[in-house]
Each structure stands twice: as C-alpha cells, then as structure tokens.
Amino acid sequence: MAELENPFEENLLNRNRAEPCTVVIFGATGDLTNRKLIPALYNVAACGDLPPQFKVVGFARRDKSDEVFRAELEEGNRRNSRQGHDEELWSSFAQNIHYHRSEFEDPAGYVRLKQLLDRFDRERGAPANRLFYLASAPEAFVPILDMLRASGLNHAPQGRWARVVCEKPFGKDLITARALNDTVAATFAERDTYRIDHYLGKETAQNIMVLRFANALFEPNWNSRYIDNVQITCAENLGMEGGRGGYYDTAGALRDMVQNHLFQLLSLVAMEPPTDLSADSVRDEKVKVIRALRPLIGPEAVAANVVRAQYAAGSVDGVARVGYRQEDRVNPQSMTEAYVALRLFIDTWRWQGVPFYIRVGKRLPKKATEISVHFKKPPQVPFATRRLLGNSSENTLVIRIQPDEGIAMRILCKQPGQALNMQQVKMDFRYSSSFGTASPEAYERLLLDAMAGDATLFARCDEVENAWRFIDEIQRAWHYSDKPPPMCEYPAGSWGPREADELLRQDGHQWRLL
Amino acid sequence: MSNAALPNGEALGLEVPLGSIERSLQQIWADDQAKTRSSLINFAIYSEEAGDLGRHCADLEAITAQHSCRALLVVNLAAETAPARAWISAHCRPYQEGKVVCSEQISFVLQGADAAQVQNVVFGHLDSDLPLMVWWQGSLKRCFEERLYSRIHTLIVDSSRWSDPAAQLQRLLGAWRSADFDVRDLSWTRSHLLRTALAVAFQDGKALEHLHELQHIEIVHGQGHRSAALLLAAWLGWRLKGGKPQPAAAAPQDGDASLQWISPQGGTVTVAIKAAAPAADQAAHSCALLSLELSGGGMSVRIWRQSCSSFIHIRVCAGEHQHEEVMPADSVSDAGLVGAQLERAGGSTHFREVLALLPHWLEATGSH
Numbered sequence A: 001m002a003e004l005e006n007p008f009e010e011n012l013l014n015r016n017r018a019e020p021c022t023v024v025i026f027g028a029t030g031d032l033t034n035r036k037l038i039p040a041l042y043n044v045a046a047c048g049d050l051p052p053q054f055k056v057v058g059f060a061r062r063d064k065s066d067e068v069f070r071a072e073l074e075e076g077n078r079r080n081s082r083q084g085h086d087e088e089l090w091s092s093f094a095q096n097i098h099y100h101r102s103e104f105e106d107p108a109g110y111v112r113l114k115q116l117l118d119r120f121d122r123e124r125g126a127p128a129n130r131l132f133y134l135a136s137a138p139e140a141f142v143p144i145l146d147m148l149r150a151s152g153l154n155h156a157p158q159g160r161w162a163r164v165v166c167e168k169p170f171g172k173d174l175i176t177a178r179a180l181n182d183t184v185a186a187t188f189a190e191r192d193t194y195r196i197d198h199y200l201g202k203e204t205a206q207n208i209m210v211l212r213f214a215n216a217l218f219e220p221n222w223n224s225r226y227i228d229n230v231q232i233t234c235a236e237n238l239g240m241e242g243g244r245g246g247y248y249d250t251a252g253a254l255r256d257m258v259q260n261h262l263f264q265l266l267s268l269v270a271m272e273p274p275t276d277l278s279a280d281s282v283r284d285e286k287v288k289v290i291r292a293l294r295p296l297i298g299p300e301a302v303a304a305n306v307v308r309a310q311y312a313a314g315s316v317d318g319v320a321r322v323g324y325r326q327e328d329r330v331n332p333q334s335m336t337e338a339y340v341a342l343r344l345f346i347d348t349w350r351w352q353g354v355p356f357y358i359r360v361g362k363r364l365p366k367k368a369t370e371i372s373v374h375f376k377k378p379p380q381v382p383f384a385t386r387r388l389l390g391n392s393s394e395n396t397l398v399i400r401i402q403p404d405e406g407i408a409m410r411i412l413c414k415q416p417g418q419a420l421n422m423q424q425v426k427m428d429f430r431y432s433s434s435f436g437t438a439s440p441e442a443y444e445r446l447l448l449d450a451m452a453g454d455a456t457l458f459a460r461c462d463e464v465e466n467a468w469r470f471i472d473e474i475q476r477a478w479h480y481s482d483k484p485p486p487m488c489e490y491p492a493g494s495w496g497p498r499e500a501d502e503l504l505r506q507d508g509h510q511w512r513l514l
Numbered sequence B: 001m002s003n004a005a006l007p008n009g010e011a012l013g014l015e016v017p018l019g020s021i022e023r024s025l026q027q028i029w030a031d032d033q034a035k036t037r038s039s040l041i042n043f044a045i046y047s048e049e050a051g052d053l054g055r056h057c058a059d060l061e062a063i064t065a066q067h068s069c070r071a072l073l074v075v076n077l078a079a080e081t082a083p084a085r086a087w088i089s090a091h092c093r094p095y096q097e098g099k100v101v102c103s104e105q106i107s108f109v110l111q112g113a114d115a116a117q118v119q120n121v122v123f124g125h126l127d128s129d130l131p132l133m134v135w136w137q138g139s140l141k142r143c144f145e146e147r148l149y150s151r152i153h154t155l156i157v158d159s160s161r162w163s164d165p166a167a168q169l170q171r172l173l174g175a176w177r178s179a180d181f182d183v184r185d186l187s188w189t190r191s192h193l194l195r196t197a198l199a200v201a202f203q204d205g206k207a208l209e210h211l212h213e214l215q216h217i218e219i220v221h222g223q224g225h226r227s228a229a230l231l232l233a234a235w236l237g238w239r240l241k242g243g244k245p246q247p248a249a250a251a252p253q254d255g256d257a258s259l260q261w262i263s264p265q266g267g268t269v270t271v272a273i274k275a276a277a278p279a280a281d282q283a284a285h286s287c288a289l290l291s292l293e294l295s296g297g298g299m300s301v302r303i304w305r306q307s308c309s310s311f312i313h314i315r316v317c318a319g320e321h322q323h324e325e326v327m328p329a330d331s332v333s334d335a336g337l338v339g340a341q342l343e344r345a346g347g348s349t350h351f352r353e354v355l356a357l358l359p360h361w362l363e364a365t366g367s368h
Ligand SMILES: NC(=O)c1ccc[n+]([C@@H]2O[C@H](COP(=O)([O-])OP(=O)(O)OC[C@H]3O[C@@H](n4cnc5c(N)ncnc54)[C@H](OP(=O)(O)O)[C@@H]3O)[C@@H](O)[C@H]2O)c1
Pocket: A026, A027, A028, A029, A030, A031, A032, A033, A035, A059, A060, A061, A062, A102, A103, A104, A105, A134, A135, A136, A137, A138, A167, A168, A169
C-alpha cells in the first residue's frame, strides 16, 4: 500500500521533523545520559519537536523502578536543561521514560527488552521506529551490538526503521575501529548508523559551510592563491580533574581530540563544495580531505611535523597546578601526550603548499576552540616603508567554535592622523550579542537529526577509518620506533612547548594569539 | 504637541532635533564604554493612533531583548500638520562581564504627515544595508501607499485588529501583487504551533488512516480572534483539498459561523467556528485559539489549550487506539509572536496560498 501523506506537514519550522520512535539508551544511569541526553530530549520537547508517542527506555544494570529513574533524571534536568525546567512539560515528558534493568551481555535482558518494546507497540496500536543509543563505555559497544543482532532487535518491523547511535570514541586505532565498523555493519545498515561527533552539532561548525559557500567575499578566495595558512586550536585550561586521568591517560590528545573533532573541523574548512546538502554528498567531500592528507610515515616525518608534550607544574588562573604525570590516575611514567601540535598538508589542487596547523592541549591558559584562516599579504609596495601597529599585517578570519561563538576578521586600516601609519582593526560578530536566543545544544540537534534520518552531521565509516589510518602512523612512530620523537614539556598555564612555536617559525609563521 | 496627545512622552527617551538624531545616537555609545551597539535588522512599529505609545515601547523592548535591531517607532497622527518630533533611547540587555548589548530606538511623532513625509523622515534613519521590517498597527489606512510599502522587506499586520477585514484584505492583496515584500499576519502566526500540533497528531499512522472519514471540524477562538480561526479553517480546507466553502445547511448560532465543503471523496465536511462562551474562564480569552477538533468515522483528534496555558494538549483517538501528547503553545503576547516571526527566516508558502483563498471564506461567512 502506498504510504499515506500527512497533509498537515508544512515544514513549519524549517527543520528536521523527528519520526515517531522509541529511544533505547544503553548506559542510561551514566553521566552522559543525565547531563546531556535527557536534557537534550527535554529541550527538543520544549521546542515542540518531539514526535508523538515518543518513548525512552533506559538500559543499565542497577536495580531501580521507573519512578526512581525518572526522579534521578528530573534532578539532572533541573541542573542542565538549557531552557529551564517546567513541571507540566516534564511530567508529560517523564511519563514516557522507562527503566530496563539488565547486564549488557545477558541475552535474557534483550528478550525482556523486546517484550517491553512489543508491549509499547501494542499500546500504540502500531509498531514504532527504534533508535538504539550506545551511551556505555566503548568496550561494551560490541557486546551490545551482538546482543541486538542475536535478539533480532536490529531488524525493524515492516515499514519502520531501527537505527544505532554510537558515542565516541569510535575505536582506538584503525584495527579496533574496523572491527567495530564490521560489527556495526553486521547489525545495522550504514544508512542506519549514526556516529556522534558532538563538534558537528555546534552552531559555528555548521556555519562553516554557509560562511564559505554562501559568501562571495570568501568563496573565490578560499584556496592556496589567497590563503597562506590555516590554524585550528582547541585549548583547555582544565587538566585531569574529576578522575578523567584514568581514561585520558589511555587515549591522549591525538586520539581523544584530533582523530575525531579536529579532523571534522579540518574537513569542513578544506572540503570542496558538495553538489547538494544530502548527507552523503557532504560526507563524500569531507572524506576526500582526510584521504588527501599527506601521510606522515616514519619517526623522521613525524618528528618534523608533529610535536607532542606533557605539562609540567605551573599555574592556571593564579592557581598552582601539578604536572601531568603527577595527576590523579595518571601513570607516573606515562608517555601519553596532553598536548599535540601538527603541521599538515592536503594534497589537492586547492590546497597545494598551504600548511594546516592544529594544536590541542590541556592546562593551557584558557578554554577556546577556534579556526583561523590567515590570508596572504598583498604586495603592499606603496606601504612598504610605513609603520604598522600590531604584530602582523595579514588579514585573518577567525571562526570561534567555543566559547563565545562568532566570527572575527582582522584587516588593516590607516591610523587617523597626518602620517600614513597602519593599524590592525578587528571586526567582530558574536552570536550571543547579535542573537538574544541561545543556540540549541549540540546533542539536541544531533538527536533530532538521528530521529529524522539525517546523517549529515554524523561521521561515516570511511571518514572514521581514514582518520585512524592517518593517526595510527603517528602513534606508531611515537610508541613503536627505535628513535621515537621526544616528549616535550610546557609549564601548566602556558601556550604549549617551545618546539610547537618552532614548528611554525620554520615556515615564517606563528601561532595566533588567543 | 500637547501632553494629552503624548501621554507617555517620557517613555520615549531623550528628545532630539530631527537633524541631529545620528549624532545624538553616537553620543550614547561614546559616553559609555560598557555598551555595545548591535543591529541585524531595521524594525519599525507604525501606528496612526496616539494612545498606545507605552504599549509600543514595551513591545519594542521585548523584541530587542531577543533580536538586535535598530528599532523605530513611528506615530503618525491625523491631526493638523505640525513639525515632526524625535526621541532617542536604547534597550540594553546584559552580555558579558558587566557589559551590555543595546539596540537603539528612534521614535517619531508626526502630525498630518502623508506617505511621502513618512518616507522622508523615517527612511533617512535606517541602518544601511539591513532589511526593513514594519509592524503595521491596526487597519491599512491613510499612508498605506506604494511609495511606502515598496521600501519594506517584511510587513507584519494583525488582521484581528482590522475594522473591515474584507476591504483590508483586498487592499493588502493588491499591494502584495504590485510590490515584492513578504507579509506576515499575526493572526496566522497565532495558529503556528497549533498547526504543528495537528501535523504531529497525524504523524500517528492510525489517525492518518482514518483521516478520509473526516466529517466535522470545530474551531473555538478567543474573543476578537475570529480572523485566526478563519485563516486556520481556510488552511484546513486547502490542505484537505476541500471544494469551495459554502454556508452550512444548519443556521449558525449567534456569533458563530458554520460552513461546509465537499471532500475529494464526495462527502460533506462541516466546519463550525465558535467564539468561546463569554462566561468561560477569563484567561481563556487572552488566547487566540482555544481548541480544534477533527472528527468523523472512527477518528477524533482534539487539540486544546487549557486556560490559555503555555502548552497544547493533543488527544488522538482512532478506533480503540488513543494517546495524548503535550507540546509548547504559541506566545499570547504580540511581541512574542513578532519575535517568533523574526526567528523564522523566509515567508510561509502556506500563508500565501491561504491568503489568496481567504476572500472565499469571508464571503461564505458573510463577512464581505
Ligand atoms: N560523560 C560525558 O560527558 C561524555 C561526553 C562525550 C562522550 N561520552 C561517552 O559516552 C559514553 C558513556 O559515558 P558516561 O560518562 O555516561 O559513562 P558512565 O557514567 O560510566 O556510565 C556508564 C553506564 O553504563 C552502565 N553499565 C556499565 N556496565 C554495564 C553492564 N555490564 N551492563 C549494563 N549496564 C552497564 C552503567 O550502569 P549502572 O549505573 O547500572 O552501573 C551506566 O549507566 C562513553 O562512551 C563516553 O566516552 C561521555
């Protein structure tokens, strides 16, 4: 029978419409669910974007009733909801939240889950779509997927869909990512697989394509003829507070941040225009960027282009801080990097010879993620002998991802006065000062998209694998070569090791002052 | 001008000579380093009534709290011609570390000005390159002329405040055809989330299966909001591919309208448009639309707003199957509705269609 069309759909809100579904969250008593997922779903409801007959099933191992589970989530929502907490809305939203107690690896738990979902379908009068959200520790992803497959829950009833959302990290190298992709592929079709990278849900990350492709001012100049270098910085002033050292020390900056978030930003900045805005057109272009990264093979190439470092004792915001190896749950002999800086080249026509510099680190002076595009200087012959106030005469475009999302442009102007002196001036657009309404949280947008079947802001399997392939070579040089590149050091509260400054100085560049 | 004509003159800020508005505005920013000016649009309220200055200022304050703009208030009184007067002020909201972000407001009081004079005074004070959105208060009367509306990018009207809806509609449609501007009617915006709720209700496959059995629609509106109900009815008729609306066979009760159309399946669908009973809960009347019900055969979908709360309730019954949902409701304040419009870029194609159909509905309800 032909699908009936809802005549009242009018794309009223000009955004994705979630389809009726049940969301099953694996690891639902965890921090992510409490702080991010439930507040995000509640805020989607507050915007009127939740589908009818929506249900959440929380899956975890401790024994608790629906009521206790809801009360815990309510507490979390009060603290974390972007648009506050409304009793009437919460009570309507919460009555559709249920708790399911089971071990991830217990087949009987999945039989009972299936019975529960079937019961909901009977109450609804029709089978529902199902979204399985893997919000557990990554080691549990494979067992959960195996169980979903064995229980048949991965198969949607006729005319419905079953999708899976995978949290980060997606593997810890190419081999584990491939193995995970294989398990995912044996369980769900790629079009039903949504790999979260919450950076893609951020407003300014989504704005990169608009900025590049919708503005005649930038589109023609976005290439090696006009761009001198691009810098991507992700600075954290935090260290290993709250016990995060345990996980971090097994991952490091390169795997925790560069392979996923920063490569996603890099792809958005460097990609060719997609033919349309469909998920695959956009991702086809993004993956080409990662594939075109000039590989860094062997310890010499890695040493010449990558700087790794750990912070030593120092102070941040006037507070004394211990060094990385003295942090809680960090191995005192750790060889895990808390900072990494990379010089990358993208071997495409558009980017020939343009270095892309990436740096990410803990215990830097402030929290900031931004992309800066540094334009080549014009000949400036008539001004060559003129004085300049400022540290550089190049035009720079800065895209601030967080905090204080916005765009700034640095240009040169004549200083007022009789003399012809030049000065840098900054034109600054800030989302928060121009728009009074707060942007949705990344998880709101991503959950809505997953329920609507739009995978544009999720990583595809080939993106993930190509990124790991590149990262693995660096890891190999660091950890398995005879002459591993050194582990550098920087005082906590500084902008990273001197070696990272040197990396740019060799090219006649310097890191942008943040 | 007498103080009687300008009851809240002080609410307008600092009076300045027309010729030095821009200079005086710059002074505001020069004097206070903690203030940042921000503007994404020129937003004007245009009124030909004297009495509402306080309300207009409050509306502009509410709008600028969410949307940075150059705010303009133009009150053009039908009195004897007198020189125009101007005031400046700023609406500020906290931003970062003791800083505030502000939108400027320029208020003009004109007397006996024609469209050319309005254009001359007002358009000289727009923030250049930014689009102009005008919220026209009340009926489209004296100055609603080509030279004025041809400069507007988006015109906001409120058909619930029109004295002669049929004539006003013709005037609006005429202008719209001749000039390229976007139109938004707050009476249409008032049903925005109700229409969303209806779409949500019929995302339910069971309800959708039964939709062809529809026989009856009932819309209950708050006092003074018949236009919102009519626009909603016209939209329903169009979406359901109903034939031209006709007065229903049964005579309507006092103040109600009862219409019918022929469905594509050849059945009759009746539409009852009712005002909420005057005795109803007082809060209910601040709401434009109180309920919408679609029923027939084994299906009934009811969408309602209890005592004009911030939520819409949806109840879907299709045979044995039933469920309820809760969704956010549209703002009841006019400024809130305008703010919602500012958030939604681009015009609504559905509204264009409905506006073109509205004359038939006015005719069928005897409002022409
Ligand atoms: N937290 C964040 O801000 C954040 C941010 C980005 C990504 N992530 C990712 O999100 C995932 C979850 O992180 P989290 O911080 O929420 O983890 P968490 O707080 O440690 O929560 C783990 C959850 O898994 C459940 N669980 C553990 N073993 C189980 C088993 N054998 N059977 C059934 N349930 C079991 C726990 O249930 P019990 O309570 O019943 O033991 C708990 O609900 C991770 O992949 C992480 O990398 C987290």
